[in-house]
Amino acid sequence: MISPFRRLILPWFACALLAAACSKSPAQRNSVQAPGQPGGHPTIVFMTDFGTANDAVAICKAVILGIAPDAHIMDITHQVTPYSIEEGSRFLQAVTPYYPSGTVFLVVVDPGVGTSRKAVVVKSKKGQYFVLPDNGLVTPVLDRDGLDSAREITNPDWMIQAPISSTFHGRDMFSPVAAHLVAGGDFSLVGPVLPQLVRLNPKTSITTDKGIAGEIIGIDDPFGSLITDIPGDEFKKLGYRLGDKIVLEINKKSVTLPYVKTFMEVAVGDPLLYIDSRGRVGIAVNQGSYSRKFNITPPGTIFVPRKGAPIKGK
16 A cells, blocks of 8 residues: 555656756757767768669668667768769758757768878867868868868777778778767877868859859759859849849850749749859759750859840950
């Protein structure tokens, strides 16, 4: 038989536990801890150019979970254009602001695998970690967030405990290192300090008194819209207003496009110019693919004249 005292104290104790749990703010309950911090939910954000038609991504994830079984693995994409360091760096720059300090980014776009290029761990001043080849992938992130420190991966204890392949460092080096970081490994043990990183210097649009000359740097798949390197803020200085018809050049061919805010401001199947969600000039077809319709793929060129200026003689 339960005593009257126990009948009173048990409900009170349960209520106290519930109140304590509810007293935590959403930020406290959902916060992401630094790698290896007790009570945290270690997160690895993974991106490659491996594609999904083979077993490479699954093998890398298996290696991670063998070292850090409680790691959360999230994917950016594994469809980076093969060998395209610039595209990988652009995706990485776009994604990282949405993740907190302590996140480990595992990025394998590595056309120089097996050569003298270094494998590194980079820590930004935001407190995020980047496990990747030293080929410029992290340059745009560091330009924005700042470099805290970088180390070359040389410690064999942090690599796969088997012979290292000359062509699959994603499995043998990068994945184990990312796993050791989220499992609480000391960043300083990965290898020696690297005083200088390889820098990526992508082309950027050029503004003159005649207009802006830029590049078509990607396709927004699966929609087929053209991604350019023209910043929206620079484009707006050319004098155009929403609703204007703009005569511009794509791959040196004259094109007339309406400047609109949303796709549905033109008829289905019609082309348009807009500022995309990342703040760049984009070229699209409403409910269609500009790339397929007009047979345009990167690399390519684009020139937008100042309002009222002739397209020729730029």
